[in-house]
Amino acid sequence: MLHHALQFRAAEISIGSASDGTAMLGKSLAMQKLHNQISQYANSPFPALIEGESGSGNEIVARTLYRLSSSNTKPFLALNCAAISPTLVEPTLFGYVKGAFTGAVTNKAGYFEDAADGTLFLDEIGELPLDLQAKLLRVLENGEYQRVGEAQQRLSRARVIAATNRDLRQEVKKGSFRADLYHRLSVFTINVPPLRELDDDKMVLLERFRKLYADQAHAAPFTFDEGAARLWREYRFPGNVRELRNIVIRLTTKYAGQRLSALDLDPELDSHSTPQATQVATEFLIPSDPDELIEQAQKHLQRERSFSLDGLLKTWEQGYIEAAMKLTRGNVSQAAKLLGINRTTLYSRMESPQKQ
Numbered sequence: 001m002l003h004h005a006l007q008f009r010a011a012e013i014s015i016g017s018a019s020d021g022t023a024m025l026g027k028s029l030a031m032q033k034l035h036n037q038i039s040q041y042a043n044s045p046f047p048a049l050i051e052g053e054s055g056s057g058n059e060i061v062a063r064t065l066y067r068l069s070s071s072n073t074k075p076f077l078a079l080n081c082a083a084i085s086p087t088l089v090e091p092t093l094f095g096y097v098k099g100a101f102t103g104a105v106t107n108k109a110g111y112f113e114d115a116a117d118g119t120l121f122l123d124e125i126g127e128l129p130l131d132l133q134a135k136l137l138r139v140l141e142n143g144e145y146q147r148v149g150e151a152q153q154r155l156s157r158a159r160v161i162a163a164t165n166r167d168l169r170q171e172v173k174k175g176s177f178r179a180d181l182y183h184r185l186s187v188f189t190i191n192v193p194p195l196r197e198l199d200d201d202k203m204v205l206l207e208r209f210r211k212l213y214a215d216q217a218h219a220a221p222f223t224f225d226e227g228a229a230r231l232w233r234e235y236r237f238p239g240n241v242r243e244l245r246n247i248v249i250r251l252t253t254k255y256a257g258q259r260l261s262a263l264d265l266d267p268e269l270d271s272h273s274t275p276q277a278t279q280v281a282t283e284f285l286i287p288s289d290p291d292e293l294i295e296q297a298q299k300h301l302q303r304e305r306s307f308s309l310d311g312l313l314k315t316w317e318q319g320y321i322e323a324a325m326k327l328t329r330g331n332v333s334q335a336a337k338l339l340g341i342n343r344t345t346l347y348s349r350m351e352s353p354q355k356q
Helices: 002-013 029-041 058-067 086-094 111-115 130-142 168-174 179-185 201-217 226-234 240-254 262-268 275-285 290-303 309-327 332-339 343-355
Strands: 048-051 076-080 119-123 159-164 188-191
Touching: 029 058, 029 188, 048 058, 058 076, 058 119, 058 159, 076 086, 076 111, 086 111, 086 130, 111 119, 130 159, 130 179, 168 179, 201 226, 201 240, 226 262, 240 262, 309 332, 309 343, 332 343
Parallel strands: 048 159, 048 188, 076 119, 119 159
Antiparallel strands: none
8 A cells, every 4th residue: 555655756856847846946057067067967868976964955957957868758766765664665766576575466567567668867866775776777787677576577668766865975974874985876976055145146046935825825925124134144045945935925924915024033033043144134124214223013912822032032142142253253342342241240141041
């Protein structure tokens, strides 16, 4: 039953583009380099290895390689090696014959056979068990494989595209990934840049997702004031495009048609893991007009169910302290001068979060 479900998922993946409208958007130098690599490697029959952090769009890159190839009318099948039991990976990839194991009541083709001369995308390839790495290497070397429980040799003509969010070179050093398989997979290596390196592409993605999800919700899109826009640009998005998309969905649901300030946006960000986000927000949280400050604070208090003034002030304080320490390369005296406080006060404020 699980094998049938996985085959159904592969069929879904092979149809069209991503359902959420994700595309290879952006004009930054990093994205231009990525586009150039994809264009160069798309029409090659040789393997390609996509390396990128979780949520950065590895599958979208694989789809784009397929779409730009001359084989784009042929099958595209995908398997996430981390989302399937290790015992099922081999029969899923290579197929099996009746009686090969408990539950094998009929002969079944695997992904390599179903992909024919199309494309097989293996996501999270770093999770592939070592014993199966040898069998995958054999397919890549000469195209040969066997169904589980069968002696007959079969031949695959599928192009393999693999992706990983691990550093496979380090995995090779640790002995958890075969060096020969790594070198065979990385004939072409494509590095997907993390979102924090994409400059104003964060705004391009914001516009794309904001319109997409507002249309889906039949709602007016939210907008940002100057402070919120600056905070968005400076936020590092540790979860990459996946995180950005989810934030836009939340904002669309909570604030449809509203104009948001940095004060509104900051609680939606993972500011605890990226203190610089809160640091940037404070630059715009204190308007020159006192009435505007009161209005922003009033909106924030009305929207937040569990507001903590102490928590907010401590977060701001730690953001500025960390920023000052970075600017002065850890010189406490210079950092205290930047912050306008004496050195002993800075020491006590640096120690206070550790005591809590």
